[in-house]
Amino acid sequence: MTQHTPAPQHAPAAQTNPVAVPKRPFARHNLGTVVEFEFTRTLKKRGFWIATLAIPVVIAIVFALVYLSNSSSSASADAQKTASMSFTYTDNSGLIVPEIATTMGGKKASDPGQALQDVKKGLSDAYFVYPAEPAKQSVKAFGSDKGIFENNKYDAVAKQLLTASAQAKVGSPQLTAAASGGVRTETQTYKDGQLAGGFGSAVPPLMFLVIFYVSIILLSNQMLSSTLEEKENRVTEMILTTLNPTTLILGKVAALFMVGLVQILVFLTPIVVGFIFFRDKLAIPDLDLSTISFEPGTMIVGALLLLGGFTVFTGVLVAIGAVMPSTKEAGTIFGPLMGLIFVPFYAISLIISDPRAPIVQIFTYFPLSAPITALLRNAFGTLSPVESVVIIAELFITGFLVLRLAAHLFRYGSIQYSGKLSIAGTFRKRSSTAGAAAK
Amino acid sequence: MRLGDAAAEPLVHIQDFRMDFGDKTVIEDLSFDVRAGETFGFLGSNGCGKTTTLRALLGIYQPTAGTLHIGGKFFAPSDGARLGYLPEERGLYKKESVLDVMVYFGRLKGLSKSHAKAWSRDYLERVDLGDKATTRLDKLSGGQQQKVQLGVTIMNDPELLILDEPTKGFDPVNRRLLMDIIEEQKLAGATVIMVTHQMEEVERLCDRVILLKDGTARAYGTVAEVQEQFGGTLYRLTYSGALPSSPLYDVVTDDGGSAELSPCPGGDEATVLRHLIDGGVAVRSFTTARTSLEEVFIKVYGEHHELAGV
Numbered sequence: 105m106t107q108h109t110p111a112p113q114h115a116p117a118a119q120t121n122p123v124a125v126p127k128r129p130f131a132r133h134n135l136g137t138v139v140e141f142e143f144t145r146t147l148k149k150r151g152f153w154i155a156t157l158a159i160p161v162v163i164a165i166v167f168a169l170v171y172l173s174n175s176s177s178s179a180s181a182d183a184q185k186t187a188s189m190s191f192t193y194t195d196n197s198g199l200i201v202p203e204i205a206t207t208m209g210g211k212k213a214s215d216p217g218q219a220l221q222d223v224k225k226g227l228s229d230a231y232f233v234y235p236a237e238p239a240k241q242s243v244k245a246f247g248s249d250k251g252i253f254e255n256n257k258y259d260a261v262a263k264q265l266l267t268a269s270a271q272a273k274v275g276s277p278q279l280t281a282a283a284s285g286g287v288r289t290e291t292q293t294y295k296d297g298q299l300a301g302g303f304g305s306a307v308p309p310l311m312f313l314v315i316f317y318v319s320i321i322l323l324s325n326q327m328l329s330s331t332l333e334e335k336e337n338r339v340t341e342m343i344l345t346t347l348n349p350t351t352l353i354l355g356k357v358a359a360l361f362m363v364g365l366v367q368i369l370v371f372l373t374p375i376v377v378g379f380i381f382f383r384d385k386l387a388i389p390d391l392d393l394s395t396i397s398f399e400p401g402t403m404i405v406g407a408l409l410l411l412g413g414f415t416v417f418t419g420v421l422v423a424i425g426a427v428m429p430s431t432k433e434a435g436t437i438f439g440p441l442m443g444l445i446f447v448p449f450y451a452i453s454l455i456i457s458d459p460r461a462p463i464v465q466i467f468t469y470f471p472l473s474a475p476i477t478a479l480l481r482n483a484f485g486t487l488s489p490v491e492s493v494v495i496i497a498e499l500f501i502t503g504f505l506v507l508r509l510a511a512h513l514f515r516y517g518s519i520q521y522s523g524k525l526s527i528a529g530t531f532r533k534r535s536s537t538a539g540a541a542a543k
Numbered sequence: 544m545r546l547g548d549a550a551a552e553p554l555v556h557i558q559d560f561r562m563d564f565g566d567k568t569v570i571e572d573l574s575f576d577v578r579a580g581e582t583f584g585f586l587g588s589n590g591c592g593k594t595t596t597l598r599a600l601l602g603i604y605q606p607t608a609g610t611l612h613i614g615g616k617f618f619a620p621s622d623g624a625r626l627g628y629l630p631e632e633r634g635l636y637k638k639e640s641v642l643d644v645m646v647y648f649g650r651l652k653g654l655s656k657s658h659a660k661a662w663s664r665d666y667l668e669r670v671d672l673g674d675k676a677t678t679r680l681d682k683l684s685g686g687q688q689q690k691v692q693l694g695v696t697i698m699n700d701p702e703l704l705i706l707d708e709p710t711k712g713f714d715p716v717n718r719r720l721l722m723d724i725i726e727e728q729k730l731a732g733a734t735v736i737m738v739t740h741q742m743e744e745v746e747r748l749c750d751r752v753i754l755l756k757d758g759t760a761r762a763y764g765t766v767a768e769v770q771e772q773f774g775g776t777l778y779r780l781t782y783s784g785a786l787p788s789s790p791l792y793d794v795v796t797d798d799g800g801s802a803e804l805s806p807c808p809g810g811d812e813a814t815v816l817r818h819l820i821d822g823g824v825a826v827r828s829f830t831t832a833r834t835s836l837e838e839v840f841i842k843v844y845g846e847h848h849e850l851a852g853v
Binding site: 133134137138141145149333337338339341342343344345346347348351515516 | 598601602603604605618619620621623624626628630632633634635636637638639643647648650651652653695
């Protein structure tokens with residue numbers, strides 16, 4: 105029933121704006137405002153900095169412990185070098201050169217039983233028994249207990265005496281090294297007539313995998329709770345009258361990405377400082393930058409896979425937040441989702457060694473497992489150009505569709521405060537006239 | 544940019560609005576206008592579709608059918624700079640400081656950062672929260688949070704103010720503050736749409752009202768017109784003697800010493816009073832009263848309907 109009555113008798117009040125309020129331009133409104141608000145409020149939180157700084161602090165503590173430990177080990181090793189050790193030995197192999205043994209503090213034992221008793225009584229540091237065939241039988245070392253780590257010196261001295269004696273009998277250090285496999289090889293491979301980069305070329309594109317992994321670990325919870333926050337705080341209706349849900353979601357994604365970059369910088373700072381200034385003391389492997397090569401095609405594919413994967417991942421999380429009424433309930437879906445994203449790591453050797461395996465193909469094309477699988481294959485050179493194009497297109501199309509769905513669900517789900525949203529219900533048929541209203 | 548031109552009425556135009564949730568029709572063929580500059584009461588029992596209508600008007604819900612225009616077009620978030628909306632389900636970012644939240648909403652509504660900050664500080668001083676600007680919202684009392692919420696609603700000097708059960712949960716102090724703000728906005732020329740169950744406030748503030756029941760309009764017009772439609776004028780008198788029957792009035796109540804008469808055509812106050820005196824009735828008092836909106840509400844929704852919040 106529709107009822108209309110005549111117009112009211114009174115005249116409407118004059119419609120004037122009483123205060124000349126300075127307004128900002130409203131074109132493409134409010135994206136920057138959302139990004140700034142979301143970014144700065146995260147950085148203003150004490151908890152954020154406690155959590156963020158905790159990791160580099162832990163890294164610094166580990167570095168300090170390693171440094172102290174190395175200093176202590178170095179001092180200990182120096183002490184062991186200067187310390188003299190007296191030992192006796194019996195040689196059934198005939199390989200031991202007595203002069204070398206004497207130089208090292210050794211003396212041939214005439215009575216094996218007495219030699220062992222001297223060790224037990226502490227009269228001798230060690231007693232070594234060289235068998236008739238050292239290649240097949242064990243050399244036995246008896247020594248007075250000096251602790252788990254220092255006891256290793258008995259093994260070391262026994263081997264060193266045998267090795268030095270063998271080298272003396274062969275008379276050629278090169279022959280000895282060749283026979284023991286102590287030689288280095290350098291491999292060069294060619295691809296399309298050009299020298300291939302080898303492992304050095306895999307390192308740069310693997311950084312995209314690291315960034316993807318770290319961004320998920322650091323941002324997933326924030327992303328999930330960030331979109332749920334509007335619902336839990338009952339602030340959605342006021343928000344949706346000032347900006348559209350897509351703008352809000354894009355703003356949140358951009359802000360969280362910036363927050364992630366800040367965290368990565370904070371994490372990397374002590375590592376970089378440690379590498380540059382304390383590399384020798386911390387026993388950090390010396391990275392030969394000359395072996396690192398940047399292949400443009402691989403890098404571009406890696407960057408696109410990262411962006412596509414990030415889009416899919418954020419869209420899915422926002423959609424979960426829009427459907428679920430609370431963070432607690434969203435967690436029930438969040439866990440399995442993380443499992444699907446990281447499951448390729450369990451098959452990493454297969455992905456690298458046999459990219460044609462059916463399970464690797466499934467991981468490569470399933471949208472949630474595709475980013476990590478494809479990033480790995482891209483880094484190790486097993487992702488063909490056709491596969492790259494297909495997967496990148498798949499990720500961006502899926503990401504776009506999921507973000508659209510997420511924005512749609514946010515629009516209708518974020519004001520459903522008490523229960524789970526019916527996704528199908530949000531797509532019910534509407535008249536074309538009405539449809540225009542929501543655009 | 545303005546939502547509507549004062550010369551071009553109405554500011555809000557709803558025509559043949561229908562809203563279905565699944566198989567259930569919540570609103571059916573609802574049509575009404577809100578004119579620029581008026582204060583419009585949107586009345587109805589709980590669950591009759593008031594909030595749904597407002598959400599559809601603001602694009603939060605997608606209507607099943609119909610036209611819902613503000614200023615001659617569908618509402619878009621970019622029009623939010625001229626809107627002040629206090630939703631029924633209300634809240635703010637509780638873990639942020641008062642000032643940060645107010646400035647954020649001010650910027651979303653088109654204010655510059657400096658203006659939003661200055662306005663917020665002035666407002667907080669006005670409502671005795673000047674020392675709480677940097678306090679987190681969840682550290683404030685419920686009443687203090689309500690004040691902040693009100694400030695956020697009006698900080699852009701809205702051309703259209705939509706208040707969905709504005710006094711719900713408000714303590715008397717904040718209720719008074721809210722009423723003052725509505726009157727200020729009204730005087731400043733704002734158009735106000737108010738969903739409320741407080742009938743005395745409607746009588747005091749609203750120019751026109753619509754009564755919604757089961758998704759359809761049951762009454763629509765000026766407050767006087769609606770009162771007239773559902774009972775109109777009553778004559779209340781105390782007397783002695785015998786009350787005669789007359790074509791000039793119907794006796795609504797009569798306990799032998801006091802009565803309520805409903806006038807019939809031609810039964811104006813003077814004629815009825817003269818008729819009673821001529822009929823030998825000793826009239827000790829005679830007053831004219833309109834049917835209150837609360838009585839209208841009860842007539843529309845039934846004697847046993849509870850007026851939430853009344």
